[in-house]
Amino acid sequence: MSVITEKIKVDSAYIATVLGTADENLRVLNNLIDADLFARGTTVTVTGPDFEVARAAKVLEELEAIARRGHAISTDTVKHTVDMVAVEAPQSVSAALAADIVRRRGKTVRPKTVGQSQYVQAIDDHTVVFGIGPAGSGKTYLAVAKAVQALQNKQVSRIILTRPAVEAGERLGFLPGTLNDKIDPYLRPLYDALRDMLDPEMIPKLMDAGIIEVAPLAYMRGRTLNDAFVILDEAQNTTPAQMKMFLTRLGFGSKVVVTGDISQVDLPRGQVSGLRLVREILDGVEDMYFADLGSQDVVRHQLVGRIVSAYDRFDAKHEAAAQREGK
Secondary structure, three states: OOEEEEEEEOOOOOHHHHHOHHHHHHHHHHHHOOOEEEEEOOEEEEEEEHHHHHHHHHHHHHHHHHHHOOOOOOHHHHHHHHHHHHOOOOOOHHHHHOOOOEEEOOEEEOOOOHHHHHHHHHHHHOOEEEEEOOOOOOHHHHHHHHHHHHHHOOOOOEEEEEEOOOEOOEOHHHOOOOHHHHHHHHHHHHHHHHHHHOOOOHHHHHHHOOOEEEEEHHHHOOOOEOOEEEEEOOHHHOOHHHHHHHHOOEOOOOEEEEEEOOOOOOOOOOOOOHHHHHHHHHOOOOOEEEEEOOHHHOOOOHHHHHHHHHHHHHHHHHHHHHHHHHO
């Protein structure tokens, strides 16, 4: 391993955006890459192992490209860029991070990690996509964004969002109010995602016109869903029979995205999750794609990713112990 020094020029029009306020982005990059980075004017000097210097150069190149596209660069953007460069993303990092899906009032929804970028691309390329991953990995939010994009581009004539009415520790009968009042808490996260992407006053009008439908999974039975973008959320809480029922609703001109987290199944003890089983049944079927998102794709508070990773390690440890005891 050789130690080298390389001077990297950044366009003067974008150097402030790349380095961040008071060089905050540069300090984050210094902590993430095993090399010393020092900025003077528009030149960043990098000293360290040759492969780390090359990685730093690639990250700075991608950050400048993001800035050229007119996007702000936060410390989170720096972290996501380092992660994407580390795993050698198939497309340019700047293109992935700047691939806008939906814009509303200055807010833009776009993928922020390699896994999210591949997930979004899979939705474009396949009729049925399964987005499987932990809380905060963007599986539902990005699916709703792609649904809104498809509606706006007239690729579909309606959006259908559905969930099984099962939640941790609660059942419909214990909730107060009418049937709609009982159902509402289960569907609220889908409404919240829609409100981020559409003007809130438009949503009731679109729902009254049947262009957007948000309903429990039970309401899908017996229907054929043509010319629609259909999302099944929290699919880990479906039974195998429910999953089969839902997937066979697929009609002409439609696209289906199924999202869920197989580590958070709330079905009664002993009941098999339809999301766990469906991969075994359908893996390899043409025009279907299973996108696996992980803790590295969590874009909520950075602590959420650490919590997910800690639980994954705990589960793996106890599963291994159980297997040893079973021998």
